[in-house]
Amino acid sequence: MTSHSLEQLDVSRETIERLRTYHDLLLKWTSAINLISRSTVSDAWDRHIVDSAQLFKLLPPNATMLVDIGSGGGLPGLVLAIMALEQRPRLQTILIESDQRKATFLRAVVRDLSLNAEVRAVRIESVTDIACDVVTARALAPLPELLPFAKALMKPEGVALFQKGKGAGEELTSARQKWKFEVEIHPSLTDPDGRILEIKDIARADQ
Template sequence: MNNRIEKLIDLGNQVEITINEKQAEKLIAYMDRLLEKNQYINLTRITEKDEFIKLHLLDSLTLLKLIKNSQASILDVGTGGGFPGIPLAIMLEDAQITLMDSTKKKLNVVQSIAAELGISNVQILHGRAEELGQNSAYREKYEVVTSRAVANLTLLSEYCLPLTKVGGQFLSMKGRDYQDELAAARKPIAVLGGKIVEIEKGLLLQSDYVHVIMNVEKIKPTPDLFPRINGKIKKEAFPV
């Protein structure tokens, strides 16, 4: 077992995430392949491996404590380099995970690495959330929708809640200074059919949290109006 595999397992134990040797090997192999590809296509700004382990791998895995069903259908919105979707796929072999992004090149790279490593429970979905959310093939089809995207919570909720099945969860990873976003998003989340059930602290590093996780339960169908087209979402206030 190499040093980084041992380190990942040890760091997981420290934050109460149990990672076995096979899982750790695959997580580290994914990191290595992704960083190789990152020389040619921008997949991550974090290129130092010890930082990558903490800020991509472990941070993604903090969602595990909130995912109720290990066999869930999971949609990762704005997956980029495959986070949190790929780490979740490695840990939840019985889950079906869809990696969604608007940049096809990134999806193709992530898909090729997953195939190379035998991560067989993932598929890619190229498109924009506001368009897919109005498509009956995807609307309210996923038990868990995740996002580590940088958009504000009101915007993310309009992207993600229409894709979340009633009875499912929308898990949004937000920065430490989330209070103003949360205050602004409470009414829109309710209109979109969601209910904030808890705010969980994510990965603890050096006495501070990388993310908090907004756990939003989908309690009723999203009105047909939502999601609005991208220009309206970004330029117009949420109609509450």
């Protein structure tokens, strides 16, 4: 997928330029901090930027707060915040990343691109003052570990968007041993083995 494909996803030229700026910063900082795997640097645009951008079309239309947990280098949180700047200016993004060096990078991008975003350099479980519309995570943890975070951070009617690889089915089976939830599975546009799990109505199975 190329920047032309992003135009097909209704991404403007200005937004693509901002995403390019972020992409370049991501690669520059990765030489000092492990923001993305070194093996993916050469195709970081498709593997990371476009892969994250595909979540934007799944955001609820009236969402005003998105929380990205374990943000790392800002994937998908910063990508979505950049896309929201023009298309969804009321959407605030909160990036939770406990690694102080990565949080410093996230704050630098937020400042440089004037994003409607906030960075919290804390552990996810310590955040207790949020009730958001959307929770996102990419390559953070298995689904059974993500669900309690999502439930704690989301409004009851909120939605979680989790990007998973070919083990998505096994993670769903494992998660259902302790959790009840509704799920819609979307194919990834960038990875034939990838899946996007759109999860709602999360509750403990014993409730």
